[in-house]
Every structure is written in C-alpha cells, then in structure tokens.
Amino acid sequence: MNQRQKLELLAPAKNLEFGIEAINHGADALYIGGPTFGARAAAGNSVADIAKLAAYAHRYDAKVLVAFNTILRDDELEDAQRLTHQLYDAGVDALIVQDLGLLRLDLPPIALHASTQLDNRTPEKVRFLEEVGFSRAVLARELSLAQIREIAQQTSIQLEFFIHGALCVSYSGQCYISHAITGRSANRGECAQLCRVPCTLENRDGIALAKDQHLLSLKDMNQSANLQALAEAGISSFKIEGRLKDLSYVKNVTAWYRQQLDAIMAGQPQWQRASVGRSRYTFTPQPEKSFNRGSTDYFLHGRQIEINSFLSPKFAGEPVGTVSRLGDKWLEVQSNEIFHNGDGISYFNQKKELVGLRVNRAEGNRLFPAETMRGLSVGTELFRNHDQELEKLLEKKSAERHISVNMQLSDTDEGVSLQITDEQGVSASVALALVKEPASNPERAVTTLQEQLAKLGNTMFVADKVELTLSQPWFIPVSSLNALRRDAVQQLELARAAAYQRPAPSTQRSPLAVFPQQKLTYLSNVYNQQAAAFYQQHGVGTIAPAYEMNQESDEVSLMITKHCLRYSFNQCPKEREPGFKPESLVLKMGKDAFRLKFDCKRCEMHVLGKSKQSRLSK
Structure with missing residues (x-):
C-alpha cells in the first residue's frame, strides 16, 4: 500500500440539494446522474446543476463523479460524446462508465471509472480495464475479502466497493429479467425491480416450498464492522448506495460512515482523508433508523445464512418491543424505548404481511395510532420505521463543515x-x-x-x-x-x-491489451458498433449482441446470482449428507415461471427464461 493512502467516502446525490448536504455531512466525493445515460433514469440532473455542485464540492477538495453507466445505442453515441465534454467543462472529476464503446470516442481529458455494471470480479478483468485507461474499478458487491485482496495485489488501479445500501440480487450488469418481462432494461437505467416482488418456489411435482414470499429480495449491505479490513485489503473508495433515497437517509448514513472512517484513520499514519474540512452534527448518526431491509455484510466473509429478506422488501424498522395490552383505539408496548407523536410503527400480521401505523399520540408506552389496528395481538413484535424526533432534526440544518x-x-x-x-x-x-x-x-x-x-x-x-x-x-x-x-x-x-486540481486521467491506453475472453456472449452487453470494435481491437473474435437487441431468444440466464434458493431451503448438496440429490426447482413470479439452474462449482444460481417477445410469439 502506498504511503498516506487516501480513503474516500463516496455518497449518493439524487440532485444538487442532496449533493450539497452529503458534502456538509462529510462525504469526500459524490456520484450523481447527468441529464441522460445514468443507470437510474429517475435521478437525472442538468449540467448546470452539476456545475454548481462541482463548485461547491471543490471548495472542500471533494470530487463529483457522474454516473454515465448505461449501454448505448449507435444513434446515442454522438450525444453521449457531446455530453462528456459538457460535463468536463462543468467541472466533473470522473465519469462512471459501463459501455466500453465510449473509449473509442473523442473524450475530454477526464478520469474514467469502470462501473460495477461491467461485472468487475477477477484480477484479469480489472487489470485489463486498468491497461485500457480506467483509473478506478468499482468491484462487484459479491466479492470476499480474499478476492478483493487478490485483485489489489495484481493491479495498481484504485478500487471502490459498496459498503451500505440496497443489494442487487444478480451480479450487476448481468440481470435481464426486467427487460424480459417488461421491456425495461436494467442496463439502460430502467430496472423494474422485479426482484422485490412476491414469488412462489415449487419443485418438479408442483409442490410449493414457499408461497408468495420475496424470494429474490436481499437484506441491505452494511459493512460498518469491516471498514478497516476493506482498507487493508486494498479498497480506497467506500461507496454508499442510494441515489433514489430520501435526504434524511443521505445525511444520516453519510455522517455515520464519516465518523467510522475517521475513527479508523486516527492513529493510522498510512491513511488520510481524501478531502478537507470537519463536519459537526446536530444529531447522533444512527443508520439503523434510515431505510433498510435488515443488514448483511453479504459474502465478504464467505457464504452465510439469512442474507435474504423474504418477508418484505419494505423497511420494517428497528425492534422496539412487544404488545403488552390492547384497547379499542390504543396499544401498550413492553419496551424501554421513548415514543413520540408522529412515530411510525410496523408489525407482521398473521399472514406475515408488513402493516404500518402512524402514532397519533404517545402517552409513555401507550400509543394511539391514527389507523385501525388489524391483525395485532398481545405478544406481537413491534418495529419503529419512522423516528419522528430524528426526522425533525434531519429536516433542519443538521451539519456544518x-x-x-x-x-x-x-x-x-x-x-x-x-x-x-x-x-x-x-x-x-x-x-x-x-x-x-x-x-x-x-x-x-x-x-x-x-x-x-x-x-x-x-x-x-x-x-x-x-x-x-x-x-x-x-x-x-x-x-x-x-x-x-x-x-x-x-x-x-x-x-x-x-x-484545486482535478484527478488526472489515466495515461494508459494500451492498444495491445488483450481482453481475458476471446468469445463474448450476450452477457457482455455489446449494444453498439463502437463497443464491438473496441472488443475486436483487444483480441475478441466472436461477439454476440446485447440481450436487449434480441427479439427472439432461447432460454437463457436472466439472472446470475450468488444468492441460492437451494441453500436457503436446505437443498444445497454441499451442506447435506453424502448422496443427497436436490430437487429441480421452478420460480414463479405472477404468471411467469422460471426454471432454476445451479452451478455448484461456482456456487451460483441462474434464473432461466426467455424474452417476453419470444414467449409471446410462441
């Protein structure tokens, strides 16, 4: 590790206001969507607003990165090239890129970051990206510490890793189920989030192992306990997910990780902050009080149970006690917590459905909800998913830097x-x-x-x-x-x-770098002629078009995921007695059925299906 390695806290910015508050609350860098071509189509911003944000961030030596991470059609390349220059002129520090066809365009002298949508999982892939001009790679969320360490040891590129927020169940860039069912492509920033809908899991005989559960919904990432281990493994940028989250989430979670990273760097001369200025807060950061589906550190320390959130993809909240008494329009809670008017309370009813209540009035542990209490009984566990006192603090000016x-x-x-x-x-x-x-x-x-x-x-x-x-x-x-x-x-x-000096773009642009694969399937997301030409230039002989270009297709992997339903339902042959033969499984999502294939050698699950167009034509 280089002496005085800079550790960067990278926060999401839905818009100009959110970006400014992320800086105020301690972010070293922001990532934000531009007018188009960002992987969150609902979170676009004007170049003028991005210029204002860059000017504000640069006051603290903080960076502004623009998500430019969709795959592009041929007719979009000219507009994309023009936009890269506009963003550079606006003061943007780097572009986060998925489509490698961009590297064949006339780009400004701006740093390029390889989006996690490029499926950055191996030293060979990351080393290639470094050789062709990327200064940073955003690693796949599924990696273990050992895998991260191996990549760091074999490359000199900056490494970025998600530390908090929502998890995509599929490897990023390898999910096509949204496009298959709705025509909305995740690789084009239009994901329908079908992984959060209820599903049924059946065996070959049609017997349901689970019914109407959120079988593809995962808990949210929380690497609070692993920040130092990640830094020691080679991560220099710590990324918070959430360009679609609300402002209180951005404030609360950014402040929390600012404090955690500062505590780690204190007394550690090999690390330093990536920006300047200290933030002071009017509140105590508590990430468990902001939207989350429960917490997991995913596969960082290997496969583990309960990475999933089968009951609900919503925010249940933090446990606050159990119902001790019920009246006509009130309930009492056995709890040591202090409740306030306006708190949000939730619970799971007898059907395992998440029900929410707003506390109209709190008198000690006696709560008077604004809604009718359905499916609530003595002994029911309660959660708080809206802490009115914290939210009131976060609605106001809550930090100065x-x-x-x-x-x-x-x-x-x-x-x-x-x-x-x-x-x-x-x-x-x-x-x-x-x-x-x-x-x-x-x-x-x-x-x-x-x-x-x-x-x-x-x-x-x-x-x-x-x-x-x-x-x-x-x-x-x-x-x-x-x-x-x-x-x-x-x-x-x-x-x-x-x-202020923007980070210099990489000087490496090796035309002789050889891509690790000689044959590309639809999984490489080649959507335009420039992308195809880029891969051909780097030694690839056979290139299949992107899934989004196929109107007819055979059954293919619509999702590739480390989350395994065999494992979740005690069907994993690695975990069972010798000779155990797991059943064939089918996942049903509404009227759609998907066969599941299990690659036990790689410890991966494939959700198989055809495109919607193909299925409709039969």
Missing part, C-alpha cells in the same frame, strides 16, 4: 496585513493601510483583535489559531478589522479554487 485556518496579523510600513492559511497550506494575504496609533488599553486591544479576527461566522472556515506579530497593539476600528477579515477570507476562497 469547516476548514481550519491559522490567522496572522502583522505590521507593514503602511499599516497591517492579515495572512490566512488553511490546513492544506493554501494562503492569502490582505493589507490594510492605517495611521498607527497605540491602543490605550493594550491587553484589551489584543483580546479584541483576536476575537474579531476569529469571527469567521457563516464562512467555510474556522479559526484554529490567531497570532499577532505586531510591534505593539494598535488601535484598529472594528469596522476596518471586519473588512480586512472578509477580504482575506474571500481571497483565500479564490486561492483554494485556483489551487
């Missing part, structure tokens, strides 16, 4: 000068001409000078030290002193803006 500065007031021939220097060593100096008159009360004058200069108010700076190097304390009118301080702050902001 300041950069520490040292201030020095010195004599000049014409008067005095104020030099202000920030924690990175960037400085600015402003002079004030005045007739020097000794202060009538020197001790009081020293205190006044220091106090007035330290009043940095609503600026982005906070005074760490104010030093007076004067031959003696002078009388300086407070109005003049304030103007001197304002001018110095303004000049420092200009100096910081001038000193």
Whole structure:
C-alpha cells in the first residue's frame, strides 16, 4: 500500500440539494446522474446543476463523479460524446462508465471509472480495464475479502466497493429479467425491480416450498464492522448506495460512515482523508433508523445464512418491543424505548404481511395510532420505521463543515496585513493601510483583535489559531478589522479554487491489451458498433449482441446470482449428507415461471427464461 493512502467516502446525490448536504455531512466525493445515460433514469440532473455542485464540492477538495453507466445505442453515441465534454467543462472529476464503446470516442481529458455494471470480479478483468485507461474499478458487491485482496495485489488501479445500501440480487450488469418481462432494461437505467416482488418456489411435482414470499429480495449491505479490513485489503473508495433515497437517509448514513472512517484513520499514519474540512452534527448518526431491509455484510466473509429478506422488501424498522395490552383505539408496548407523536410503527400480521401505523399520540408506552389496528395481538413484535424526533432534526440544518485556518496579523510600513492559511497550506494575504496609533488599553486591544479576527461566522472556515506579530497593539476600528477579515477570507476562497486540481486521467491506453475472453456472449452487453470494435481491437473474435437487441431468444440466464434458493431451503448438496440429490426447482413470479439452474462449482444460481417477445410469439 502506498504511503498516506487516501480513503474516500463516496455518497449518493439524487440532485444538487442532496449533493450539497452529503458534502456538509462529510462525504469526500459524490456520484450523481447527468441529464441522460445514468443507470437510474429517475435521478437525472442538468449540467448546470452539476456545475454548481462541482463548485461547491471543490471548495472542500471533494470530487463529483457522474454516473454515465448505461449501454448505448449507435444513434446515442454522438450525444453521449457531446455530453462528456459538457460535463468536463462543468467541472466533473470522473465519469462512471459501463459501455466500453465510449473509449473509442473523442473524450475530454477526464478520469474514467469502470462501473460495477461491467461485472468487475477477477484480477484479469480489472487489470485489463486498468491497461485500457480506467483509473478506478468499482468491484462487484459479491466479492470476499480474499478476492478483493487478490485483485489489489495484481493491479495498481484504485478500487471502490459498496459498503451500505440496497443489494442487487444478480451480479450487476448481468440481470435481464426486467427487460424480459417488461421491456425495461436494467442496463439502460430502467430496472423494474422485479426482484422485490412476491414469488412462489415449487419443485418438479408442483409442490410449493414457499408461497408468495420475496424470494429474490436481499437484506441491505452494511459493512460498518469491516471498514478497516476493506482498507487493508486494498479498497480506497467506500461507496454508499442510494441515489433514489430520501435526504434524511443521505445525511444520516453519510455522517455515520464519516465518523467510522475517521475513527479508523486516527492513529493510522498510512491513511488520510481524501478531502478537507470537519463536519459537526446536530444529531447522533444512527443508520439503523434510515431505510433498510435488515443488514448483511453479504459474502465478504464467505457464504452465510439469512442474507435474504423474504418477508418484505419494505423497511420494517428497528425492534422496539412487544404488545403488552390492547384497547379499542390504543396499544401498550413492553419496551424501554421513548415514543413520540408522529412515530411510525410496523408489525407482521398473521399472514406475515408488513402493516404500518402512524402514532397519533404517545402517552409513555401507550400509543394511539391514527389507523385501525388489524391483525395485532398481545405478544406481537413491534418495529419503529419512522423516528419522528430524528426526522425533525434531519429536516433542519443538521451539519456544518469547516476548514481550519491559522490567522496572522502583522505590521507593514503602511499599516497591517492579515495572512490566512488553511490546513492544506493554501494562503492569502490582505493589507490594510492605517495611521498607527497605540491602543490605550493594550491587553484589551489584543483580546479584541483576536476575537474579531476569529469571527469567521457563516464562512467555510474556522479559526484554529490567531497570532499577532505586531510591534505593539494598535488601535484598529472594528469596522476596518471586519473588512480586512472578509477580504482575506474571500481571497483565500479564490486561492483554494485556483489551487484545486482535478484527478488526472489515466495515461494508459494500451492498444495491445488483450481482453481475458476471446468469445463474448450476450452477457457482455455489446449494444453498439463502437463497443464491438473496441472488443475486436483487444483480441475478441466472436461477439454476440446485447440481450436487449434480441427479439427472439432461447432460454437463457436472466439472472446470475450468488444468492441460492437451494441453500436457503436446505437443498444445497454441499451442506447435506453424502448422496443427497436436490430437487429441480421452478420460480414463479405472477404468471411467469422460471426454471432454476445451479452451478455448484461456482456456487451460483441462474434464473432461466426467455424474452417476453419470444414467449409471446410462441
């Protein structure tokens, strides 16, 4: 590991407002969608807003990355190329890319990050991406620490890893079930999230092993306990999922991971923060109170039970107790928690359905819900999925971020000068001409000078030290002193803006790099002629078109996932007695049925099916 490795906290930004708050709450970098071509079609932003966000982020040396990670049609390439230049001119620091056809276009000198949609799982794949010009690879969520370490040891590219938020059940970029059923492509930013709908699992005889459960829905990622291990394995960027989440989620979760990473870096000289400025909060970060489906660290330490969230894809909330008494319009909770008017309470009824209630009034542990209490009985476990007191704090201004500065007031021939220097060593100096008159009360004058200069108010700076190097304390009118301080702050902001440097793009663009595969199936998502030409240039002989281009298809893998229903239902031959023969399984989703195939050698499950067009034509 390089000395003083920078560790970056990367937060989601749905829009300009969310991005600014992510910075205020401690993010070192943001990722945001542009006007088009981002993998969250519902989270697009204008170039003008992205320019404003970049200007704000750069004040703290924070970066803005734009998700440019859909596959592109041939008729979109010209617009895509034009947009890359507009984003570069707006101050964007890097593009997150899935379609490798972009690398054959006339791109601006901007850093490129290989999206997790490229299915970055092996050292060979990541090394190739490094050789053709990527400066960072976003690794697959399914990787173990050992696999991450192996990739880091065999490459020198920056490695990014998701540490929090929703999990796609399929390998990213390898999910086609949304397009197969609805015509909406996940690789085009239009995922219908069919993995969150209820399903039925049947054996070959049509006997249901599970009925109307969310069998493809996973818990959410939470790597809070593994941040140091990830850093030691080679991860330098820690990514929070959530470009479609609400603002309180962004504030709360960003602040939580800021505190966790800072605690890890304290006393660890090999690491440093990737941006500057410290955030102060009006609340205590508690990620368990923001939207989540339960927590898992997934496969980081190998396969484990209960990575799934079969009962509901919704946010049940944190456990808060059980029902002890029921009245006509009230319930009492056996709990040590404090409840508030406006809290959200949830529970699972007898049908295992998640039911939500809003607390209209709380009198100690007696709660008066606004809704009718159905399916609730004594002993029912309760959860809180809306903490009104925390949400009230997060609705307001909940964080400030300041950069520490040292201030020095010195004599000049014409008067005095104020030099202000920030924690990175960037400085600015402003002079004030005045007739020097000794202060009538020197001790009081020293205190006044220091106090007035330290009043940095609503600026982005906070005074760490104010030093007076004067031959003696002078009388300086407070109005003049304030103007001197304002001018110095303004000049420092200009100096910081001038000193900011965007990350340089990779200088590697090897035309001789050989892609690890010589034959590409639809899984490589080749959707345009430039992408095909790119792969041909790098040694690929046979290239199948992207799944989205096929109107007719045989049965193919619509999902490839490490989540295994055999394992979940005690059918895994690796876990059972010798000679055990698992049953053939079919997954039913509404009127659609999908055969399941299990690759036990790779420990993967394939959800097999045909395209909707193909099925309708039969």
